[in-house]
Amino acid sequence: MTNLLQNSNFLRACRREAVDHTPIWLMRQAGRYMPEYRAIRAKHTMLDVIRTPELAAEITLQPINAFGMDAAIIFSDILPPLVGMGLELEFVKGEGPVIYNPISTTADIEKLQTPPAEENMGFTLEAIRLVTAELTPRGVPLIGFAGAPFTLASYAIEGGSSKNYEKTKALMYQFPEAWDMLMRKLAIVQADYLRKQAQAGASALQLFDSWAGLALGTQDYVRYIRPYNQLIFTELEKANVPTINFSTGTAHYLDEVAACGGTVIGVDWRIPLDVAWEKVGYDRAVQGNLDPTVLLTEWEFVQERVDDVLGRVNGRSGHIFNLGHGIFPTVPTDTVKRLVAYVQENTQR
Amino acid sequence: MTNLLQNSNFLRACRREAVDHTPIWLMRQAGRYMPEYRAIRAKHTMLDVIRTPELAAEITLQPINAFGMDAAIIFSDILPPLVGMGLELEFVKGEGPVIYNPISTTADIEKLQTPPAEENMGFTLEAIRLVTAELTPRGVPLIGFAGAPFTLASYAIEGGSSKNYEKTKALMYQFPEAWDMLMRKLAIVQADYLRKQAQAGASALQLFDSWAGLALGTQDYVRYIRPYNQLIFTELEKANVPTINFSTGTAHYLDEVAACGGTVIGVDWRIPLDVAWEKVGYDRAVQGNLDPTVLLTEWEFVQERVDDVLGRVNGRSGHIFNLGHGIFPTVPTDTVKRLVAYVQENTQR
Numbered sequence: 121m122t123n124l125l126q127n128s129n130f131l132r133a134c135r136r137e138a139v140d141h142t143p144i145w146l147m148r149q150a151g152r153y154m155p156e157y158r159a160i161r162a163k164h165t166m167l168d169v170i171r172t173p174e175l176a177a178e179i180t181l182q183p184i185n186a187f188g189m190d191a192a193i194i195f196s197d198i199l200p201p202l203v204g205m206g207l208e209l210e211f212v213k214g215e216g217p218v219i220y221n222p223i224s225t226t227a228d229i230e231k232l233q234t235p236p237a238e239e240n241m242g243f244t245l246e247a248i249r250l251v252t253a254e255l256t257p258r259g260v261p262l263i264g265f266a267g268a269p270f271t272l273a274s275y276a277i278e279g280g281s282s283k284n285y286e287k288t289k290a291l292m293y294q295f296p297e298a299w300d301m302l303m304r305k306l307a308i309v310q311a312d313y314l315r316k317q318a319q320a321g322a323s324a325l326q327l328f329d330s331w332a333g334l335a336l337g338t339q340d341y342v343r344y345i346r347p348y349n350q351l352i353f354t355e356l357e358k359a360n361v362p363t364i365n366f367s368t369g370t371a372h373y374l375d376e377v378a379a380c381g382g383t384v385i386g387v388d389w390r391i392p393l394d395v396a397w398e399k400v401g402y403d404r405a406v407q408g409n410l411d412p413t414v415l416l417t418e419w420e421f422v423q424e425r426v427d428d429v430l431g432r433v434n435g436r437s438g439h440i441f442n443l444g445h446g447i448f449p450t451v452p453t454d455t456v457k458r459l460v461a462y463v464q465e466n467t468q469r
Numbered sequence: 470m471t472n473l474l475q476n477s478n479f480l481r482a483c484r485r486e487a488v489d490h491t492p493i494w495l496m497r498q499a500g501r502y503m504p505e506y507r508a509i510r511a512k513h514t515m516l517d518v519i520r521t522p523e524l525a526a527e528i529t530l531q532p533i534n535a536f537g538m539d540a541a542i543i544f545s546d547i548l549p550p551l552v553g554m555g556l557e558l559e560f561v562k563g564e565g566p567v568i569y570n571p572i573s574t575t576a577d578i579e580k581l582q583t584p585p586a587e588e589n590m591g592f593t594l595e596a597i598r599l600v601t602a603e604l605t606p607r608g609v610p611l612i613g614f615a616g617a618p619f620t621l622a623s624y625a626i627e628g629g630s631s632k633n634y635e636k637t638k639a640l641m642y643q644f645p646e647a648w649d650m651l652m653r654k655l656a657i658v659q660a661d662y663l664r665k666q667a668q669a670g671a672s673a674l675q676l677f678d679s680w681a682g683l684a685l686g687t688q689d690y691v692r693y694i695r696p697y698n699q700l701i702f703t704e705l706e707k708a709n710v711p712t713i714n715f716s717t718g719t720a721h722y723l724d725e726v727a728a729c730g731g732t733v734i735g736v737d738w739r740i741p742l743d744v745a746w747e748k749v750g751y752d753r754a755v756q757g758n759l760d761p762t763v764l765l766t767e768w769e770f771v772q773e774r775v776d777d778v779l780g781r782v783n784g785r786s787g788h789i790f791n792l793g794h795g796i797f798p799t800v801p802t803d804t805v806k807r808l809v810a811y812v813q814e815n816t817q818r
Binding site: 190284285286289290293294295325333334336338340369371372389390392395411412413414415416417418421428444450 | 604612633634638641642643682683685686687688689710718720721729738739741744760762763765766767770777797799
């Protein structure tokens with residue numbers, strides 16, 4: 121069974137080995153575009169679903185059973201680990217995540233707890249065990265994930281989503297010691313959480329630094345983000361599974377992103393994949409990078425853009441097909457079905 | 470008087486000539502961070518102020534009189550030209566701009582008018598005449614501006630601000646002929662409007678493509694945006710004044726941005742200025758690029774970051790100091806005052 125998993129196309133691509141076909145999965149593949157998902161969410165809040173291992177496991181499996189992606193990703197969200205650290209989180213309908221007691225002072229940061237993942241995120245670790253019991257015999261790997269320290273810090277400081285990250289950056293610029301303490305605490309909690317996900321059965325681990333590049337320029341990334349992401353990737357070497365380092369808006373400093381670590385570098389849709397891979401270096405695998413908006417168009421155009429991405433791989437080993445960011449809730453399921461089949465069938469060697 | 474203006478540090482920097490000091494102005498310098506501005510806006514709506522030449526002129530002069538920037542920029546917004554094209558625009562408090570009849574079909578695009586600027590934006594042209602009557606004798610140049618076709622199209626199609634530009638991109642991808650018609654109409658209206666601003670007295674013209682890089686990757690920029698921005702810059706050669714080509718989130722394809730045209734390339738805060746200038750080419754002037762968030766911190770940190778930007782100029786001619794995007798309403802006026810004085814005094818040669 122372990123061999124079946126280790127020989128899966130997804131894990132082989134992570135290791136840049138030859139594959140039978142290019143593996144494909146989609147960020148947010150278990151999500152609102154699926155009627156099966158909406159049926160569950162109609163009866164349960166976001167946090168309830170995340171905290172109920174049976175429901176999270178069921179949702180995780182939905183796209184695999186419907187479309188046959190090459191990897192599953194555990195259903196959760198990047199923000200719940202903040203709850204055990206002391207932050208009051210709610211997902212408010214139509215508004216997105218809200219944190220009712222955002223961080224604003226050094227004292228707030230000192231008070232933050234760093235509970236071990238079994239205590240803080242036990243429900244997700246249990247969901248991972250349930251999913252892998254089902255998927256491992258089928259040879260389908262499960263990806264665990266966590267949010268990167270900067271992205272989490274931005275929610276914790278702004279109290280929710282943000283346009284300009286003003287409070288986050290003002291704190292970062294003016295109180296470098298407090299920033300360091302906050303980022304270290306987040307890095308410790310996330311590294312521990314990711315390692316425990318691997319122990320629970322996850323075959324690969326993805327770190328999401330979703331807002332890094334939209335919020336910070338090159339110099340700030342290197343000074344205020346890179347050391348903490350590095351800390352996490354160094355720590356994850358102990359987990360002995362491939363890691364995926366994903367960020368958006370970082371096209372102009374992908375080399376610095378790659379310097380943080382990661383077996384695979386996740387590439388967003390803003391840069392051609394061949395240009396990105398050259399910047400990242402061919403000693404890494406890459407994941408991406410179809411523009412998610414393309415899935416809102418007719419199949420002929422989708423196919424043209426998929427062909428473009430695949431063409432840029434130029435026969436190299438080490439490409440995992442994905443979108444350049446999460447799938448939109450408005451994408452037709454039929455398009456997803458065709459996309460998965462098309463990539464798997466048209467890349468057979 | 471004309472000589473006084475032509476010899477201003479701002480216009481000399483646009484032409485990459487030697488200057489007495491590095492000229493500085495700030496995007497949104499006439500805006501909410503100033504109490505004088507808030508006093509006027511307390512009594513008038515945004516559209517009323519824009520449509521009343523005396524008020525727009527007064528607001529334009531406020532920062533010049535208070536802080537002595539090296540150039541003024543006419544007070545207006547990028548969206549009002551859409552009104553005469555047939556779109557119903559309102560600035561809704563707390564929500565931003567709303568367009569009540571957004572574009573969704575080819576028929577909507579066919580119906581769009583392309584009225585000449587004297588009809589459509591006569592109030593702003595009149596405001597320019599009022600401001601230049603005041604500023605030209607003082608040797609202070611006035612910058613006219615307009616929104617670039619893509620950025621305007623995104624508002625016109627989404628009906629307001631957008632996070633993912635889904636509708637805009639779906640239309641662009643699926644209906645390339647309708648997209649071309651829309652972008653051409655916008656380019657014609659904007660080029661005409663910009664030329665008339667120069668005729669009314671503006672000494673330089675800035676094109677704002679604020680959302681280009683956040684919305685589109687390199688390939689899409691080249692295919693769906695560049696031809697129309699090029700059309701505008703080619704048309705503006707007739708205006709015989711320097712042009713500034715500003716965009717954000719385009720750090721990884723600044724060479725393609727520069728290929729659209731522009732005497733000066735506006736650089737956002739996401740990329741170090743020296744790296745940007747190298748990509749743009751030293752045959753162009755550059756404008757930028759302090760991170761606007763830095764102005765929310767204490768002066769010592771502001772100074773450190775200003776020194777960093779100035780240091781990257783490395784003695785070259787052709788740098789205009791600015792922020793990398795608009796100033797935030799929460800910036801203390803004292804910081805703005807110190808910033809302007811600091812740049813002007815510390816770059817004297």
